Amino acid sequence: MYNETVMDHFEHPRNVGEMEDPTVVVEVGSSECGDRMKLYLKIEDDVIVDVSFKTLGCAAAIASSSQATEMIKGKTIEEAWNLTNMDVVEALGGLPEPKIHCSVIAEDAIRRAINFYRKDQGLEPWK
Amino acid sequence: MNQSHSPDVPTVYLDHSATTPTHPDVVRAMLPFFTKNFGNPSSLYRLSDASRAAIAAARGQVAAALGCSDHEIFFTAGGTESDNWALKGMASARHQDGNHIITSSIEHHAILHTCEYLETQGWTVTYLPVDQHGLVDPGDVEAAITPETTLISVMMANNEVGTIQPVREIGAIAHDHDICFHTDAVQAIGHMPIDVKAMNIDLLSLSGHKFFGPKGTGALYIRDGIRLDNLIHGGGQEKGHRAGTENVPGIVGLGAAIERVTADITGHRQKVGALRDMLAQGIAERIPDSHYNGHPEERLVNNAHFSFPGLDGEALLLLLNSKGIYASIGSACSSGSEDMSHVLRAIGVPPAHGRSSLRLTLGDDNTKEEVKYVLDVLPQVIERLREMGSF
Numbered sequence: 183m184y185n186e187t188v189m190d191h192f193e194h195p196r197n198v199g200e201m202e203d204p205t206v207v208v209e210v211g212s213s214e215c216g217d218r219m220k221l222y223l224k225i226e227d228d229v230i231v232d233v234s235f236k237t238l239g240c241a242a243a244i245a246s247s248s249q250a251t252e253m254i255k256g257k258t259i260e261e262a263w264n265l266t267n268m269d270v271v272e273a274l275g276g277l278p279e280p281k282i283h284c285s286v287i288a289e290d291a292i293r294r295a296i297n298f299y300r301k302d303q304g305l306e307p308w309k
Numbered sequence: 310m311n312q313s314h315s316p317d318v319p320t321v322y323l324d325h326s327a328t329t330p331t332h333p334d335v336v337r338a339m340l341p342f343f344t345k346n347f348g349n350p351s352s353l354y355r356l357s358d359a360s361r362a363a364i365a366a367a368r369g370q371v372a373a374a375l376g377c378s379d380h381e382i383f384f385t386a387g388g389t390e391s392d393n394w395a396l397k398g399m400a401s402a403r404h405q406d407g408n409h410i411i412t413s414s415i416e417h418h419a420i421l422h423t424c425e426y427l428e429t430q431g432w433t434v435t436y437l438p439v440d441q442h443g444l445v446d447p448g449d450v451e452a453a454i455t456p457e458t459t460l461i462s463v464m465m466a467n468n469e470v471g472t473i474q475p476v477r478e479i480g481a482i483a484h485d486h487d488i489c490f491h492t493d494a495v496q497a498i499g500h501m502p503i504d505v506k507a508m509n510i511d512l513l514s515l516s517g518h519k520f521f522g523p524k525g526t527g528a529l530y531i532r533d534g535i536r537l538d539n540l541i542h543g544g545g546q547e548k549g550h551r552a553g554t555e556n557v558p559g560i561v562g563l564g565a566a567i568e569r570v571t572a573d574i575t576g577h578r579q580k581v582g583a584l585r586d587m588l589a590q591g592i593a594e595r596i597p598d599s600h601y602n603g604h605p606e607e608r609l610v611n612n613a614h615f616s617f618p619g620l621d622g623e624a625l626l627l628l629l630n631s632k633g634i635y636a637s638i639g640s641a642c643s644s645g646s647e648d649m650s651h652v653l654r655a656i657g658v659p660p661a662h663g664r665s666s667l668r669l670t671l672g673d674d675n676t677k678e679e680v681k682y683v684l685d686v687l688p689q690v691i692e693r694l695r696e697m698g699s700f
């Protein structure tokens with residue numbers, strides 16, 4: 183059902199766990215299927231220097247969380263903001279059609295975290 | 310345990326309610342009917358004598374397993390066809406007597422989707438609720454009967470949570486009201502003694518691949534005197550009731566398989582029951598916050614069904630798969646909690662439990678070592694997923 187890259191991220195997810203003192207923490211859930219994700223970011227000078235996550239969800243949700251966190255590590259918040267769930271799906275080499283929606287929570291979590299951070303900095307949230 | 314992918318990953322098959330391997334003895338019995346004894350049973354020459362004799366023998370084997378006469382057994386291409394035939398055949402045969410059917414809300418889709426189709430054709434269907442253990446209340450059956458009711462169909466044992474229905478009582482109620490009683494016994498064969506006469510059954514569906522027989526084989530028991538319209542029209546096979554050249558090797562396999570699994574039901578129940586209890590108790594002891602779904606006693610001897618809230622069933626299934634353990638789940642997130650299996654919804658399982666459910670169904674080809682392996686692996690896998698998903 184899933185390709186090797188997805189299975190690898192699912193069986194050996196990167197960046198799993200809580201973070202000691204994150205800059206921002208957000209929790210998002212999918213109303214569609216009940217998958218949930220908690221994302222921790224450490225941001226220094228608008229650069230994501232560390233990232234970790236926890237996910238309650240299917241293999242696609244876990245693999246997407248893992249892949250997405252890999253893709254934003256070391257990136258500026260602007261770069262991270264522009265990451266879409268379809269970029270994550272592409273990096274994973276594709277997901278079965280009914281599982282595409284499971285990759286959305288990672289994108290949601292990242293964007294929400296970035297706007298929390300911007301508000302914290304007294305800046306306008308991005309749209 | 311069979312060795313699979315890599316030398317250190319065993320294969321433990323715990324999905325016998327989905328299907329079973331065809332037993333080597335069954336395959337052996339079938340083989341001559343592919344090559345040597347290939348004659349069309351309808352042909353009159355001597356070559357076909359063996360085919361005809363083999364079908365007759367298989368009919369006897371199925372009849373013996375159900376406690377009926379040979380001529381009450383009709384071969385089909387599986388459980389789905391038998392269910393369709395029973396429902397559509399009875400609905401149309403008695404359409405002048407009434408247009409109401411009673412069934413349960415936890416039937417297999419072979420029944421439920423057939424009922425939904427009949428609803429589009431002018432029939433009305435009552436889908437009876439079940440209690441939290443999956444039991445139909447015979448009192449509800451009686452209360453649902455109207456002067457229009459011509460058929461009651463309630464499964465013998467549920468394919469997800471394994472609950473065994475009070476079939477004999479429901480059949481008695483049906484007969485008190487001159488209503489035909491059908492039961493889908495696809496999951497029950499070999500796991501419990503069946504006597505269609507004592508159990509007040511008029512129509513019974515069974516399927517070969519659930520009891521170590523070949524896929525695409527099945528039968529419908531039609532009690533003497535029950536009039537049923539045909540589902541499949543064509544040639545005069547099965548005394549004109551089910552057209553199509555007989556699947557001779559399949560029928561031979563079905564006969565051999567049912568004889569094999571009903572030879573020692575008591576022994577099977579002891580052996581598989583002990584394995585299932587070891588599995589279920591082991592899980593209850595080792596895995597915190599585990600919930601046993603279905604009925605504590607009135608359940609298939611090979612069925613264990615659990616919810617492990619705090620994780621997703623598909624993730625669990627795939628991690629077990631990577632450890633060589635094959636099982637099945639009650640819902641997948643592609644369909645979403647909204648689409649939790651109709652059975653789990655009917656027994657009132659909350660969504661968080663539904664999405665984390667796991668069905669383990671054993672067979673007498675499983676061993677104690679395999680159960681031990683599962684009891685070793687399952688708690689680790691569950692703890693890992695719960696840790697990843699707890700916040």
Ligand SMILES: Cc1ncc(COP(=O)(O)O)c(C=O)c1O
Binds near residue numbers: 467495
């Ligand atoms: C209760 C029940 N009825 C009917 C069927 C359908 O049988 P078959 O696969 O032979 O068409 C199944 C198989 O999953 C079943 O479990």
Ligand SMILES: [Zn+2]
Binds near residue numbers: 215243283284642643
């Ligand atoms: Zn999902």
